[in-house]
Amino acid sequence: MPVILDKSAILDKLHQLPAIPNVVQDVMASFKDKNAGSAILAHKIALDQGLSARVLRVANSSFYGLAREVGSIQDAIMVLGFDTLRSLVISAGFAHAFPTVADSLFDRHAYWTRSLRVATYTEALAQCMGGARQLSFTAGLFHDVGQLVLSICIPEEFAAMLEQQKNSDSSLIEIEHAVLGFDHAEIGAEMARRWNFPAEIEHAIRYWRTPEKQPFMPITGVVQMAVLIESGLSGEALMKRIPETTRSQLQIGWEHIEPCIPQPEQMDAMVQVMLEA
Numbered sequence: 001m002p003v004i005l006d007k008s009a010i011l012d013k014l015h016q017l018p019a020i021p022n023v024v025q026d027v028m029a030s031f032k033d034k035n036a037g038s039a040i041l042a043h044k045i046a047l048d049q050g051l052s053a054r055v056l057r058v059a060n061s062s063f064y065g066l067a068r069e070v071g072s073i074q075d076a077i078m079v080l081g082f083d084t085l086r087s088l089v090i091s092a093g094f095a096h097a098f099p100t101v102a103d104s105l106f107d108r109h110a111y112w113t114r115s116l117r118v119a120t121y122t123e124a125l126a127q128c129m130g131g132a133r134q135l136s137f138t139a140g141l142f143h144d145v146g147q148l149v150l151s152i153c154i155p156e157e158f159a160a161m162l163e164q165q166k167n168s169d170s171s172l173i174e175i176e177h178a179v180l181g182f183d184h185a186e187i188g189a190e191m192a193r194r195w196n197f198p199a200e201i202e203h204a205i206r207y208w209r210t211p212e213k214q215p216f217m218p219i220t221g222v223v224q225m226a227v228l229i230e231s232g233l234s235g236e237a238l239m240k241r242i243p244e245t246t247r248s249q250l251q252i253g254w255e256h257i258e259p260c261i262p263q264p265e266q267m268d269a270m271v272q273v274m275l276e277a
Contacts, residue, residue: 007182011190013153020195023048024093027086031135031198038082039074045089046073054092054274055085063262063270087123087137091116094141095274098148105159106151109275114230115141116271120262121226126219128260129250135219138197139204143223146188146205147172173209185209212245221246229261 020028023044030036046052052073059070059080070076076085095116100109122140127133150158161175168175176183189206204220207213211221221242228241235254239247247253 007186010150010153010187016152017149018097020097021048021051021093023051024089027089028195028197030086032196038077042073042077051089051093054096055088058088058092058270058273061270061273063266083134086134087119090138091119091141091274104151104155105162106147111144111148112275113271115144116274117230117267118143118223118226120267120270121229122223124260124262125222125225125257128257129222129252135198135200136222139201139219139223140226142188142192142201142205143208143227144184144188145191146184146186149187149191150184212243216249218250221250
């Protein structure tokens with residue numbers, strides 16, 4: 001396998017990524033644009049019939065347990081709130097733009113399933129701790145987006161690294177550093193910067209494995225917690241895996257966050273609808 005030491009060799013291939021719908025880009029830009037009106041964005045979303053249909057199917061899934069069916073994007077904002085709608089638009093837009101590919105060692109269905117679960121846990125934890133809920137879902141959704149980028153830009157090399165991971169005790173991050181000289185977290189953070197995501201999301205993508213990295217950003221620690229919970233950890237085992245500095249900064253304990261965590265079957269229903277949408 002050829003060694004690629006220069007990140008520009010991959011970043012130059014970003015034109016190979018699928019185009020993100022304009023309305024999804026507008027919704028992403030609204031994170032930084034304080035003047036972005038929800039009514040204007042809702043109108044743009046509604047004009048994209050395919051995206052609107054996917055979003056509404058998820059909004060009406062059992063995960064949200066709404067008392068009545070949501071029939072329009074405007075209804076969705078009124079019932080679920082703009083932050084939740086924005087999360088649904090971004091996740092539906094990206095899952096549709098980067099669909100499952102057959103005969104690939106990188107399992108996109110598994111990738112999106114895990115990412116959506118991590119996103120949901122991140123949002124639930126942030127809400128529980130009074131954090132920036134409007135950023136949390138997106139930070140969780142894209143926490144490993146660098147893997148998706150590598151699978152598209154250097155598919156053969158990345159497949160070889162995944163195969164090496166399967167047959168060794170090394171982590172994917174370690175293998176990437178050995179082969180590339182950098183890792184998918186760095187690539188993901190660069191993508192977040194190019195997509196004009198807020199600095200908090202870029203930081204979470206780059207450092208969620210080491211949230212104690214300074215300057216500390218709470219959302220990065222919350223993403224790490226969400227990843228650990230998605231992996232099956234809970235209770236004391238979970239708390240022991242979280243760095244002491246992160247626990248201290250977030251001022252958390254299992255007894256505090258346990259009631260906030262969605263049930264797996266609830267999330268599975270939402271994820272299934274999202275990936276079918």
